Amino acid sequence: MERQALHFLVAAAMLGGIGHAQAQSPITVYSNDFETLNPGSPNCTPKGIGEGGNQVGGTFSTDFSTTENPISQILTADRICTKTAAPDSVYSDPDNPANKYAGGLLTNTIEGTLFSHLESISMVFDPQEKPTLNLSMQWSISNLDDGFIFDYWPTQPTTAYVHARYFIIPSGATFRLENDPGKPARVFINDSQASPFVTTDTPITRTSFAPADKFVLDWRTQNDSLDLAANGFTPTDTVGVVIHVSNENPAAPIYMAFDNLEVTATDEPATPGAPNITLGMAATSITTEQGAAFSGQVTNPGNATEVMLVIRNNNNDIVASTSAQIASDGRYSEQIAPLPAGSYQVTASLGSLTRTANFTVTAVNVPNPGAPENAAPVPSLSGHALALLGALMAAAAFMRRKQVKIRMH
Known part of the structure; x- marks a missing residue:
């Protein structure tokens, strides 16, 4: 009896453990490799982007949105066609040779640039009453082949960022973008x-920035883990996400491909994301009368409360250093005193993470303090004018001599 009771207790413990493990296992609430188009979706064109491309507003949401999982877009989110879908396409995916389609987002917010805009997509997920939501998505820095003259390929190695904003949507509420x-x-x-209720910023880079690779997809993965329970989520709520991209250089555009989105919900606690830091400047060309202004965003800072900023000149000498406090929303900003004319590099550090930016300072022409204020410049004559003036003076002198001779007679 004791042995039977022991076997019963062991079996019960094992079943309890299995039941607990099953309760903890994640469930997939959304998965899309963007390979199955909606009926009536347009064919690929020779240029690679879904028919019409961004010239007529993009086709991504109409190609892949469903009633159960609606997808919205702002401006012209694209459907990219690889060589597998259209042999004459310029896009290739060496890591996934069977891949036919991917999405594409452009950010080009340079003031005064033709077609300047910032594209976004949004989706809604049902966590099915789980306290944690995890999102995984692949991204690649790429180039937009739009049939025009624009080229959005980085001219030098760069880091792009995927910005995801997450919203709690009460049951029955509408959710829209503007x-x-x-x-x-x-x-x-x-x-x-x-x-x-939370925003994530995922850095994305790539192996090669050679011009020959501008249409070769080189994937990196975004992983977000959200603690819904800690943010007032109720069992009937859903989660909306809005995504856009940016270049680490605010003055440069960026085009990014995306694919293979999977969203899971689980009872396991959310896994904090890796720390990250961005760095930007209000202006990268300033004068000796202006102080350089730096700002950025920190995500998952842990115990860190400040960002270190170190400025070096062309000789790699440190010319200024300071720290910027990290605000509750993760943002930081700092402005330093004016610097002499020259070229500089600023490094922002958060632990072992660093970001750099270059800027130049030009001298301002200072008026001579001994010169009268608002003094008018002294006019000068060109060589031709001086020669003509000399000829006129000689003629005048000749006429005076002639008049004197006439009076003497």
Whole structure:
């Protein structure tokens, strides 16, 4: 009896453990490799982007949105066609030879640039009452082949960023986007502008930035883990995500391909993402009368409370250093005193993470303090004018001599 009771207890413990493991296992709430088009989706064109491309507003949402999992877009999110879907396409995916399609987002917010805009996509997920939501998505820095003269391939190695804003949507509420030219899309829940409960910024780079690789997809993965329970989520709520991209250099555009989205929900606690830091400048060309201004965003800072900023000149000498406090929303900003004319590099550090940016300082022409204020410049004559003046003076002298001779007679 004791042995039977022991076997029963062991079996019960094992079953309990299995049941607990099953409760902890994640469930897939959304998965899309963007290979299955909606009926009526246009064919690929020789240029690679879904028919019409960004010239007529893009086709991504109409190609892949469903009633159960709606996809919205702001401006012209594209469907990219690889050589597998269209042999004359310029896009190739060496890591996934069977891959036919991917999405594409452009950010080009340089003031005054033709077709300047910031593209976004949004999706909604049901966590099925789980307290944690995990999102995984692949991204590649790429180039937009739009049939025009524009080239969005980086001229030097760069880091792009995927910005994901997450929103809690109450049961029965509407969720929509509105374009905000040159800025991330505005989000409305029940027609009231909403703020995200969390924002993630994922850095994306690639192996090669050679011009020959501008249409070769080179994937990196975005992984977000969200603690819904800690943010007031209720069992009937859903989660909306709005995504756009940016270049680490605010003055440069970026085009990025995306693919293979998977969203899971689980009872396991959210896994904090890796720390990250961005660095930007209000202006990269300033004068000796201006102080350089730096700003950026920190995600998952851990115990860090400040970002270190070190400025070096062309000789790699440190000319200034300071620290910027990290605000509650992860942002930081700092402005330093004016520097002498020259070229400089600033390094922002968060632990072992660093970001750099280059800027130049030009001298301002300072008026001579001994010169009268608003003194008018002394006019000068050119060589031809001086010769003509000399000829006129000689003629005048000749006429005077002639008049004197006449009076003497």
